[in-house]
Amino acid sequence: MVITKLLKKTLVDIKKTLVQFIAVVVVSALGVMLLTGMGVVSGGLSEAVNEYYAESNLADMTAVFQGIDMDGIKKIEDFEGIEAVVPRLSVSADRKDADGSFLLKTIENAQRLNKIVLKDGVFPKGENECLISNSYALENNLMLEDAIKISVNDKTLSLKITGLAESAESAYLIKDASKSIVPDHKSYGLLFIDKSAVISIAGDEIYNELLIKMSDGASADDIGYDMKHKTDSAYGFVETVLKEDQSSYVKIQSDIDTVGSMSKILPYVFFLVAAVIIFISMSRMVQNERGQIGIMKALGVSKSVIRMHYIVYSVIECIIGGIIGNVVGILAIPGLFFDTYSSLYTLPEMKVMGWPAFALASVLFLLLFGIAACFVSIRKSLSIVPAECMRPSPPKKVKYGLIERVPGLWAKLPFRTKITLRNISMNKGRVLLSSIGVIGCVGLLLCGFGLREVTQNCIKSQFEEIQKYDLLVNFAAPFERGEKNYTDNSVKHVDEISLVGVTIQKNDGIRASLYVLNSNNESVRLISHDGGQILLPDDGIVVPHKLAEANGIKKGDKLEARVDSELYGNKSIDVMVASISDMYISQDIYASYTYIKQAGIDLYANGLCLTLNDAADRNVLADEIEENDWVHSVTIKAEMREQMEQLSESTDLIVYIMIFMSACLALAVIFNISSINIFERRRDIATLKVLGYFKNEINSLIYIENFIVTLLGILAGLMFGAFIFKEVLAATESKNMYFPFAVSAEMMILSVALTFLFAIVANLMLRRKIQNIDMIGSLKSIE
Structure with a gap:
């Protein structure tokens, strides 16, 4: 009988707090969608690949x-x-x-x-x-x-x-x-x-x-x-x-690892925010129902039954959010990723596999966060004796804030500012929890904008700052240096280049490509890790930063390098690391002809780097060069850049998804917490209305407080965003790609601006709530 009545009361509570209920459902659904969707993508791709490999019995x-x-x-x-x-x-x-x-x-x-x-x-x-x-x-x-x-x-x-x-x-x-x-x-x-x-x-x-x-x-x-x-x-x-x-194996495994890593980071931001909303909402609900809790305890209803009543409310939120998130995550997210993979790989049909395990795990994680938040929020009220519960809770003890202790400052502040600061001072815990949603919002925005900026900057640096040439002519066979050249009115400069595979005898053997040019060439300009320019030295090799960091190589180290070519008898030479450079698209080693000859090998040329005039037609010239029998192929740098930009377009989709999710986080938290704040301060607001304050003046009380909460959340959110950006960046790197971690002013400005925009939208949504406050009912004494 008691259980039935409490279940009916739960439905009434949901109706009374529908806005908070929907906010938790939305945030929960987003977290579950990411966890299940990305888990299914990673699992589906991995399963398809493993079955393909097993069926093929790969060597x-x-x-x-x-x-x-x-x-x-x-x-x-x-x-x-x-x-x-x-x-x-x-x-x-x-x-x-x-x-x-x-x-x-x-x-x-x-x-x-x-x-x-x-x-x-x-x-x-x-x-x-x-x-x-x-x-x-x-x-x-x-x-x-x-x-x-x-x-x-x-x-x-x-x-x-x-x-x-x-x-x-x-x-x-x-x-x-x-x-x-x-x-x-x-x-x-x-x-x-x-x-x-x-x-x-x-x-x-x-x-x-x-x-x-x-x-x-x-x-x-x-x-x-x-x-x-x-x-x-x-x-x-x-x-x-x-x-x-093998290149195919490495590329596919890199994508599997990337999606898997992201599924272990982003969903838990939403679970945490959902838990915060549940905690604040349940705390307020329990506080408002102190009298009812006292009556139930006095009538002999056990603490466990009362506790279960409120936990059921939280469980319903989580289950509905989990169902919606799982449906969207299973039906929508895999399709987006699988279409991209199908354009890159010739794999069997990728199926949505293993979703029951991910769906169950995501809901269990969500329930864990939700029930824990609910349990903590009602613990204090259940520990109070029935008689005390049935009395109104005593008003909070007013404590002077830091600003109030500054001589002369508090007296000069406007009345509305004093009210706002006093309310924040008396509700520090709620303000802190409210800022968590803003922290998550800023973090996701910073991560999204960071991914886009880093990929764009890396492509620009690789093809504009490092690779200065326009065409790379690959010889059909090696030639003595100076034997082959190409002259044309549209060609501004020509540099010979030699490309050989090398194995650095360190750890388990480091395989890399060695590019060799003249030290005074105009085709390649390497960039040091601190942003300076590196000219090809005559006293050592230049090793890419990622390769050096992964293998413990430092400037000044002496290494043994084997040239993997029968043309040079697979000869090993001793080399010294003269500089460490940043390489973004591939991790290649560079050296000058002078140094490699000093080390003991006189290399043949197997290519030419051509820098063209601005008016030159690259495609026509490439076709003309390929007609020579000594030319194997011609690489057009502009086409390589277009392909890289085409691949990077997928990051734009990620940015849009993160902006949408950030908006949901910010709106859900700010609107939800502000609604509770308005309910708590309805007597203050009604008093100000009676005293003749205008609507805008009353609205500003809530707006200013929200902006202060938003500002506090932004400061912490920038640090949190930098952390998850670094983790996601590391997850998206492949074996041959390097994305330097950097947080620019533009990224921060965009993230902060959008967060404030979401806060403004949330404030506008609150106007009707403030206007609909019942002045007479609010001013009636509760004693």
Whole structure:
């Protein structure tokens, strides 16, 4: 009977405090939406990728050779730690009957490792049949039984398409990372031919890649050592690449980690704010119902039943918010992210998986915050004896504030200001809790604007300040320095460049790209970590800050670097770190020709950096340069920048989402807390109305107090925002990207301005509440 009555009372309480109830539901829903939505995205992407990898049985390691025959392969099969070896030929092929090119790989019908996922058709059975990637076929309107012509190793082959397939190994397919970072399935795809076609392509049964399955507990380093030292030098061992180091694997895993990290930070801001609103609302409700609580206790209703009555109110708020948040989070957020991933990766259909666990966890977290806040808010009232509960609560003891103690200052303040300051002084706890919503609002805004500013600044610095050239000409083969050049009226300056892979012998071996130019070049201007400019030194190398910090490298350190190229005999040289630079898009090492020659290697040039006149047509000139037989490709810097800006557009969506959520936080907290404040001060406001104060003067009492609370929240919010911005920034970085943490004045001004705007909107929403106060009812004595 008592329980039924209390449940009915709960419904009445919800109706009486509908505004506060809705505020908690909205904030709770946002937190749950983020936790469940991002959790589902991370889990869905991870599950799709793991299933794809498991279905494909990806090799643990790929060993690269210049060319190895079956005798060499049989010897490698006997190496300790190797369970299985699958040889293949992997080469580039150009399409002869249309624009485009392929990454050609040989396969077997019963492929044991790196299995191909057949989308349609059948596997090729002879030398004149092939599979092509499904994404390439869709972009180029190719179908089964169509014929294509390709050129590979100076041989032209006519092939019939027998099937469409995709490869987990190449889910993120980029032809040339120096030219593009966004897959272009229109011009580049995968092509698979039967293993029997190796002789027609290579002239003999020669392979250049070995897919290796390692035994349990095997050491990758030991296998790599055996590959290098126990195989015939004629095979030209190049390197071993672990599955975890492949570009496709690294890129996808980076996205999984990013979303997972963000789901562990942002939702709890909303849970905390929801708990604050619940605490303040329940505290006020319990205070207003002291008499009812006293009567129930006097009639024998237990403390646990009374406590449960108020907890049920909080539980209803949390459950409704949890349901709404889960529905929106499951239906909306995954779609936004999955569409982006589908444009980058050729993955199986990503499904919304594992949502029950995330939905349950998010609601449980929310209930934990809500019930804890409710429990704390009613604890004091339940400890009071019934007789005292049934009496009105005594007025708060007035304490002089800090300003009141300043001689002469308090007397000079206007009456309205005194009322505002006195009310803040008497309700310090509530003011502090009220500011938490503002802190969360400012923090989210600062984080959103920071992400956008950092990505924009990094792109600008990389392509305007560091890379001064306009075109990068990549040679088809290395040449002696000075042997190749390009002159044209539209070319302002030309610099030779050499690019080689190096392994720094530190920790487990640090692989990086080494770019070498003349020290007086005009194509590259490196930036030091403190913002100064670095000229290529003749007494050492320049190491990127991220690589140096991750591996404990400092200026002045001496390192051993192995040049990973058979052209230079994989020679190791001793180098010194002369400077540390900031590199944003890729973590590359730079050095001058003079220094590398002093270290013991006279490098060949394998490219040219061209700086053009402002009026030059970059695309036309690039096409003209590519017609030379000594040119492999031309990278247009402007196109690379466009692709980076295209990728960064996703941060704009994040900014808009954070602005919306910040507005919800600020409006919910300020409106909710102010509504309670107005209810508590209704007698003061009614008195001022009777005394003839104008509406604007009365409104200003509430407005000024809200602005003071907002200001206090902003000061703490900027510090909190800097913290979560730093955490989110670290989560969004990939292995090769570096985002320097910096909080600019523009970010802070925008965040503060929008927060004050939200506060103004909340104040305008409060006008009607103030005007609707019943003067007579409010002025009646409560004694």
